[in-house]
Every structure is written in structure tokens, then in C-alpha cells.
Amino acid sequence: MEPLHSGNSQNVVLGVSGGIACYKAVELVRLLIRESFRVRVIMTKESMKFVTPLTFQTISGQPVATELFSLTQESQIGHINIADFAELLLIAPATANVIGKIAAGIADDLLTTVVMATQAPVLLAPSMNVHMYQNPILQENIRKLKGLGYHFMEPAEGYLACGYEGKGRLPDPAEVLEEIKSLLKKKDLLGHRLLITAGPNREPLDPVRYLSNRSSGKMGYALARMGARRGAEVILVSGPTALDPPSGVRRISVTTAAEMRDAVLKEFPRCTAVLMAAAVADFRPVNSISKKIKKGKKSLQLTLRPNPDILKELGENKNGKILIGFAAETETLVANARRKLREKNLDLIVANDVTEPGSGFDGDTNVATLLDSKGGVDPLPLMRKEELADRIYDHLLKLKANSK
Ligand code: PMT
Numbered sequence: 001m002e003p004l005h006s007g008n009s010q011n012v013v014l015g016v017s018g019g020i021a022c023y024k025a026v027e028l029v030r031l032l033i034r035e036s037f038r039v040r041v042i043m044t045k046e047s048m049k050f051v052t053p054l055t056f057q058t059i060s061g062q063p064v065a066t067e068l069f070s071l072t073q074e075s076q077i078g079h080i081n082i083a084d085f086a087e088l089l090l091i092a093p094a095t096a097n098v099i100g101k102i103a104a105g106i107a108d109d110l111l112t113t114v115v116m117a118t119q120a121p122v123l124l125a126p127s128m129n130v131h132m133y134q135n136p137i138l139q140e141n142i143r144k145l146k147g148l149g150y151h152f153m154e155p156a157e158g159y160l161a162c163g164y165e166g167k168g169r170l171p172d173p174a175e176v177l178e179e180i181k182s183l184l185k186k187k188d189l190l191g192h193r194l195l196i197t198a199g200p201n202r203e204p205l206d207p208v209r210y211l212s213n214r215s216s217g218k219m220g221y222a223l224a225r226m227g228a229r230r231g232a233e234v235i236l237v238s239g240p241t242a243l244d245p246p247s248g249v250r251r252i253s254v255t256t257a258a259e260m261r262d263a264v265l266k267e268f269p270r271c272t273a274v275l276m277a278a279a280v281a282d283f284r285p286v287n288s289i290s291k292k293i294k295k296g297k298k299s300l301q302l303t304l305r306p307n308p309d310i311l312k313e314l315g316e317n318k319n320g321k322i323l324i325g326f327a328a329e330t331e332t333l334v335a336n337a338r339r340k341l342r343e344k345n346l347d348l349i350v351a352n353d354v355t356e357p358g359s360g361f362d363g364d365t366n367v368a369t370l371l372d373s374k375g376g377v378d379p380l381p382l383m384r385k386e387e388l389a390d391r392i393y394d395h396l397l398k399l400k401a402n403s404k
Helices: 022-034 053-060 071-076 079-085 096-104 110-117 130-134 136-147 173-184 218-229 257-270 310-316 333-343 385-402
Strands: 011-016 038-043 088-094 122-126 156-159 165-169 193-198 203-206 209-211 233-238 249-253 273-276 283-285 304-306 322-329 348-353 368-372 377-379
Touching: 011 022, 011 079, 011 110, 022 038, 022 053, 022 088, 022 173, 038 053, 038 079, 038 110, 079 110, 088 096, 088 110, 088 173, 096 110, 096 122, 096 136, 122 136, 122 173, 130 136, 130 165, 173 218, 193 218, 193 257, 203 283, 209 283, 218 233, 218 249, 218 385, 233 257, 257 310, 273 310, 310 322, 322 333, 322 385, 333 348, 333 368, 348 385, 368 385
Parallel strands: 011 038, 011 088, 088 122, 193 233, 193 273, 233 249, 273 322, 322 348
Antiparallel strands: 156 165, 203 209, 283 304, 348 368, 368 377
């Protein structure tokens, strides 16, 4: 299947300055193009000693700008045109030299002139030798630029091409991409404190076995990622998953439904909205046995007792907060979801038929119908979990506006 794109058509100008990490900038352009960004690349003279303009031109599908005073380039591309085209200007890798020039207001080549002329946000991803990075002159320049509204990514730690170990590596292109998306997103959830649950629970049977379900956590993590990108403070209460916490999100890891309940109840008073995407375990074994259950028995009977319904409990003490639940259904989707919406006193429920292809557990996509407490029904097509998260937040903001 072709990867689904998020449909960005935003303009990114990438300035490449001269360091060994230039090769990673090529991969970054590939990722941006794959996600439908329009990319124009500016290369400094020094960067062309590491990678040729032809490489970036081939990957971006656009001519690469390299010179300020070239008759042809200035008439075809033009430094003011590029500055105006940019919705975000990224410099990766950003050398100590280019950072120093920008901090001093020097505009003696195409890249630094575009930095001067653009009104777009500027993001710099420094990459250099660890001692150069620690140099107080560079640190002072970074402080100054941050104070003027420039954005910086911290270099990653590890083996450096110069032979040293330490902080100075260009972060992974996927991380830079995440930062770009975050900066380009409108911050319409600023001021919100979202409490999100994700993933499955594990209810122990004995020290080596447990009862669980097929939730991967992807839906809840997508909510957390998009919430943070839109400016919310996000607390993610997560069952066991293989996923890394999205950047800027505080994760609280839990295992059982009882632990999830404790964490949620503790964080609930200070949040503005709760989104429960977790597949909370409905039952737990009455007796969890402290020694491994021996095999060899002809049959084994388990007695289960119901876990508390966390969301229902929140619905009984709502206190003006927005409550959003999920309903994982295998039949009569809308009727079942509407019953849960009512019984748990929710504002919105996201109903997904987990038997439908591309929907529900584990995959990167979902098919959902949004049902709200005012009777609104919004059936959505197959989309990436991130896009669904965005639709849910759009709905949350409408609910908030209507409640004023
Ligand atoms: O994690 P993924 O692999 O990405 O899969 C996503 C998902 C299918 C798990 C997700 O989209 C989803 O549907 N989550 C809710 C699953 C579920 O438990 O549905 P439910 O109909 O049993 O519960 C209804 C709501 O009550 C849910 O918001 C649930 O979190 C909550 N609940 C349920 C039981 C319980 N004891 N306490 C609860 O709070």
C-alpha cells in the first residue's frame, strides 16, 4: 500500500552550511518531500565541498540556490523570493560560523542574506565538534539568537566524525522533521492541559503470564503528539507499548488497570480535558498467583473480577472538564457508542469498528465516527491516526467554544 501522506503543502527552505552532517540533510529533504512539503535548498560555498547541489536538486525536484550575486540565479530564484517563499527556514547542519554570522548581523552570502530578509520562523540545528559546541562564544551567540526568537535544536550525543565522543551530532532527520512540523502547526490548544491514556493493560496471572489485549498505543500516542504540536501541555498515561514518548510530552508508565486508574485520578484535577484511547482491561484475575502455574493439569479455570470503569468514574465528577472516550466495537457501532457516551457522561466518543480493515488496533490508520453529546454524528473516512487526532482536537475546540 502507498504510504498515506498528511497532506502538508507547506514551504520549507533548507539552508545547508558546511559540515560533515550535510549528508543527513539529504535524507531530511527526502523525508520532507515524502510528506508533501515544498522544499527549496540553499547551499553555502563550504557545504558544496561535502555534497553537490545536484544531489539536493534531484531529491527536492527544484533548482538549488548557491549564489547571491549570480545574474541567472538572482533572476530565476532571487533571495527575496526565497525569503518570502519560506514558511519555515531551517539551517541544518548549522555550523559555528553561520551561527556567529547570523548573531552578528552579517549577511555576506545567499543563506545569511535570506535569514535577514525572511519573516518566517528560523530553526537552527547545530552540528560540530563537542569543544566547538561548548565554546562560550558559540553559546553566547545561541543565547542571543534564542532571545531574538530563533529556534534551536540540541545536538545529539555520540561518536563525532572528528573522532571525539560527545554532544555535536545533527539529530536524526526524523527528529528534525518532527520539530519542523511542530513549529508549523497552529498553537490553538495553548493553555490546555490534556490527560491522555494509551495502550493496553496487563493483568498478571502469575509472575510470568498476564491477560492483555491487542492495543499498540498508537492511537493514544498520536493524540499526545498532535496535542503537543498544537501547543497543549500533555500528560500521557501509558500501558506497556514499544513506542517512544512524543517530544514535549510527560509520560507516566503503568501496567494494570488499577495503576492506570490511580495515575488518571491523580492528574485529573489539574487537566482541562481527558482523552481515553487506552484499551483498559475490563477484568483481572481474582487471584494472582505468586509462583509460576505448573503445566500438566488437564484444565485450568480462571476466575476474573471486573476492573473499575475509569472513564465512568471521571464522568461522575466532571467539574467542567471535557471528557472524550473511545469505543472499540465489533457490531452496531453507532448505537453501542451512543450508549457509552450517555452512560459515562462524555462530551464526545470516537467509535471505531475494530473489525474493519485499516481500523482499530495496531495499524497506523483508523476509521472512526465521532458522536457528541448534542447528537452530532461525523463519520470519517480511513485516515492516519495523527490526522484523526487532529479532527478530534478540532471537535474539542468547537465543544469548548459552544460551552462558553
Ligand atoms: O492502541 P492502538 O493499537 O492504536 O488501538 C487503538 C484502540 C482500538 C485501542 C482505540 O482506538 C480504542 O478504541 N480505544 C478504546 C478501547 C476500549 O477499551 O473501548 P471500550 O468500548 O471497552 O471502552 C470505552 C471507553 O471507556 C474507552 O475510552 C476506555 O478507555 C474506557 N474504559 C473502559 C473500560 C474501563 N474499565 N475503564 C475505562 O475507562
